[in-house]
Amino acid sequence: MRILVIEDDLEAQRYLVQGLKESGHVVDEAADGQTGLSLALSRPYDVAIVDRMLPKLDGLKVVAEMREHGNSTPVLFLSALSEVDDRVKGLKAGGDDYLTKPYAFVELLARVDALMRRRSPVGVKTRLDVGDLELDLLSRAAKRSGTDIELQPREFRLLEYLMRHAGQVVTRTMLLESVWEYHFDPQTNVIDVHISRLRAKIDKGFEAPLLHTVRGAGYMIRAH
């Protein structure tokens, strides 16, 4: 996958580019807004990672310009600014996701993967499958190997999110943001408890577990 990184802190840029390359992506980089914008408009990218504060052209303006030119590349904003109202500004300017510095690389990678996945055309799905686990989005019913699984509404949304990102790492913060719509870190890690509950419902009594913990990163649902 092709990724554009626009970041003026060269140390952070080097680290990002290296990490993304090691993860198997093709990466172009720019150190200021203007260079970044012309790169974004001249070549097709699957995801653009844009710092909020850039020399020459501010990150918000870069993305606004991109959108004005009809460029719909998914954008992940990186920001070292304080957060309360900044996230809203970033998303309003045309960003698709927002990550506050400092971040863990796994968090960034998981979000980049999620953004790429969003881009691939899925159409309107009414059913999700992972192995022998099925989720019917219309009747809101879950089944594994033909056995009905009773789910609370929030558990259903949690499972739905995990299954839409099957095969991808999903971090705790992503779950808190997407399933609960909270943009803060709870003092205690409450997500883990929700996951172990869900795991008890979908994996208990079955030979092959589907819901996996990815150490130091988050969770992943996959068939094998």
Place this chain on the structure above:
Amino acid sequence: MRTKPGLLQTQAFRIVLVYVVLFAVSVTALLFFTYWNTRRTLDGQADRIIEAEITGLSEEYQHFALPGLVETVRARTPHAGQALYLLVDNLHHYVAGNLDSWPQITAVPGEMIEFDYERPINGRQEARRARGRVILVPGNYYLLVAQDVHDRYLTERMFTTTLPWTVLLILVLGAAGGGLMSRNMLRRLDTINRTSGEIIAGDLTRRVPLTGSGDEFDALAENLNRMLDRIERLMKGMREVTDSVAHDLRTPLNRLRNRLEEAAARLNASGAQKSEMLAGEIERAIAETDQLIATFNALLLIAETDAGTTRAAMSPLDLGELAADVAELYEPLAEEKQISLAVLPGPAAGVEGNRSLIAQALANLVDNAIKYTPAGGQVRIRTAVTEAGVDLSVADTGPGIPESDRPRVTERFVRLEASRNSPGTGLGLSLVAAVAHYHNAALVLEDNVSSGVPAGLKAVLHFPKTAMRAVPGAPLKSAAE
């Protein structure tokens, strides 16, 4: 912002009213003095004339006895003018004079008296007022010498009948003028009040308009505006400071974390024996960095919310719904610790607020409650609508906080001895207090008496009445993508 006082409650109107009353009293006193003085002068004049007449008549009597007196009276009557004479015998029968009959008076000889008499004017009998003296003439005759003072009497009557109306008119005109004047003043004050209200509500760019008259209100407005300029500059400066602190500290923290992650990844890849221990060390260093980052983020958020420099979007939200959401998030954790967590049913409690901030504050309170409540305990979230506004409370059956420590625990980095070794930044309650402050609400810590166990802690967020909003039917939530 305080509500606008009625006209009668305003200081301006009160001052005007006091002045009007004072004015009316002094005008009345002045009029009375003038009246009294005029009457005294006029009466004095009449009395001098009467005395002179009496002196003249007694001289006649001394020289010519009674016939001489009668003669003189008769001689003076035709061209008497204002003078009145009447001489009667002991049975009050007419002897001489220009009065027909003895008037209704109890004659006390030698004393000045006033009486009414009748006199034909233009062919009609007319009641008039006179002032005079009765003299006892030897031989049981009475002589009444008087002056017609009817004009003075009329003036006096006019004065006494019009005086109450005059005072009333002064009062009415004064009150009306005062009302008009204070309304004018109030309108100017109102503009200043409205502007300050808008500024308190967060619009720091507002200024008090000047009328250009250069009066004291304009001077006040100008000073206020200058003060506001200063405050705005300070707020902007504060914002810039937090922004640059955030940027300048987060950038090196980011690099530090990156380098540690990189080192850990390299060590893991190298596969050497010794590296495993080193990788563990690095992972602990990363955890420390994350703690540092969490503390820093919390501090920054507290600073921003406390100073009000942030413009967190406000919208009407239902505290009950928010409580249910947060409870749902923490319910599995509570169950794992064998604590019963529940939201007690309450009325719809709509407030104007920032959902994320209030949710975070509530999450901190619930988190604390679960952390400190022993297994088998209870944590209860409740919303209540009171006279003063809306309450959102979290009550637990934990050890509570001693009353003497309560004011201290919302201060930054204050952790009580008992909790020194449990994880946390020590900023949880400070953040709750800052969020409360941002919403004009108050955080109150009290004993959880309703639990029956006196030791429990009850943390209450009091939202003021002004923050209350109607919440239009529960919003539909978008399904997870």
